[in-house]
Amino acid sequence: MSAVLNPRPKIVPGEIVAEGVSKSYGAPQFRKEVVQNCSFTIERAKLTVMVGPSGCGKSTLIRLLAGFEQPSAGRIVLDGAPLAEPSRDRLVVFQETALFPWMTTWDNILYGPRARGELSRETREFGEFLLAKVGLQDFRDKYPGQLSGGMQRRAELARAMINNPKVMILDEPFRGLDAMTKELMWEYYSRLYEENRRTNFFVTTDIDEAVFLADRMLVMSNIPTQVRAVIDVDLPRPRKLVDLVESDRANDIKKQALSILHAEAMRSFSRGSKAAADFVDAYLKRASRA
Ligand SMILES: Nc1ncnc2c1ncn2[C@@H]1O[C@H](COP(=O)(O)OP(=O)(O)O)[C@@H](O)[C@H]1O
Numbered sequence: 688m689s690a691v692l693n694p695r696p697k698i699v700p701g702e703i704v705a706e707g708v709s710k711s712y713g714a715p716q717f718r719k720e721v722v723q724n725c726s727f728t729i730e731r732a733k734l735t736v737m738v739g740p741s742g743c744g745k746s747t748l749i750r751l752l753a754g755f756e757q758p759s760a761g762r763i764v765l766d767g768a769p770l771a772e773p774s775r776d777r778l779v780v781f782q783e784t785a786l787f788p789w790m791t792t793w794d795n796i797l798y799g800p801r802a803r804g805e806l807s808r809e810t811r812e813f814g815e816f817l818l819a820k821v822g823l824q825d826f827r828d829k830y831p832g833q834l835s836g837g838m839q840r841r842a843e844l845a846r847a848m849i850n851n852p853k854v855m856i857l858d859e860p861f862r863g864l865d866a867m868t869k870e871l872m873w874e875y876y877s878r879l880y881e882e883n884r885r886t887n888f889f890v891t892t893d894i895d896e897a898v899f900l901a902d903r904m905l906v907m908s909n910i911p912t913q914v915r916a917v918i919d920v921d922l923p924r925p926r927k928l929v930d931l932v933e934s935d936r937a938n939d940i941k942k943q944a945l946s947i948l949h950a951e952a953m954r955s956f957s958r959g960s961k962a963a964a965d966f967v968d969a970y971l972k973r974a975s976r977a
């Protein structure tokens with residue numbers, strides 16, 4: 688193989704600003720508000736991690752950022768221009784695998800440029816570079832079914848990055864992996880980020896994952912979701928798991944975020960149990976009348 692000096696395309700990181708964004712679903716009398724007057728910035732060339740309880744509205748926000756759906760109120764801008772439709776400026780990596788089972792790792796990685804008719808020598812070289820970065824050279828001719836879960840996730844990272852988006856958006860991409868594989872993924876992913884400094888927006892429910900990865904952390908409320916806190920994760924890079932475990936600063940950040948998430952959980956629990964009590968009450972009244 689020829690020595691590749693600099694196969695990486697120029698990176699143009701974007702910045703996304705969400706201003707007073709709300710999203711609700713359903714007919715007026717059954718309206719369910721999922722996102723409520725939510726404002727935040729996904730800063731240029733930084734890794735912003737959104738951490739929030741399961742079901743709070745994170746994937747809903749991602750669909751708005753990607754342009755699959757429109758906000759009910761407020762607006763979202765990329766580099767000053769309002770978002771319109773989906774575009775490869777903003778690529779989303781989902782938890783569910785998007786690899787084509789009938790294509791090899793290599794063909795999956797090249798899929799985007801090939802589909803657009805942009806498969807140049809530079810693109811192939813960038814593909815080689817990414818394949819090596821995610822440690823899949825020996826698996827380039829294998830099919831997704833022959834890869835482990837972690838390898839599939841790595842192939843997907845490469846498959847998204849080859850399109851050189853202005854913003855990479857990741858929706859719980861490592862959910863469901865076992866703990867050790869997950870930690871390995873954090874290392875691969877953060878190295879890729881550190882070397883490229885593209886704008887990244889990463890969504891998770893896992894606080895350790897958030898602290899390990901983030902430059903900035905957005906801690907979210909329960910549904911309808913809003914930003915409760917923005918925490919600067921000013922820990923040195925490259926990060927190592929062992930260092931983070933022993934770092935007082937990392938533990939402080941984790942405690943700060945956990946106390947917010949705990950308060951949110953208690954709030955919804957008390958709301959939930961009230962709803963449950965009302966239901967039982969109403970049910971008993973009906974049962975005694977019958
Ligand atoms: N299209 C929709 N219609 C009605 N409700 C929806 C729709 N999409 C999401 N929701 C509601 O929004 C809530 C949050 O969902 P989601 O954004 O997937 O949360 P998260 O990703 O944080 O787990 C869920 O309770 C779900 O019922």
Ligand SMILES: [Mg+2]
Binds near residue numbers: 745746747858859
């Ligand atoms: Mg989700």
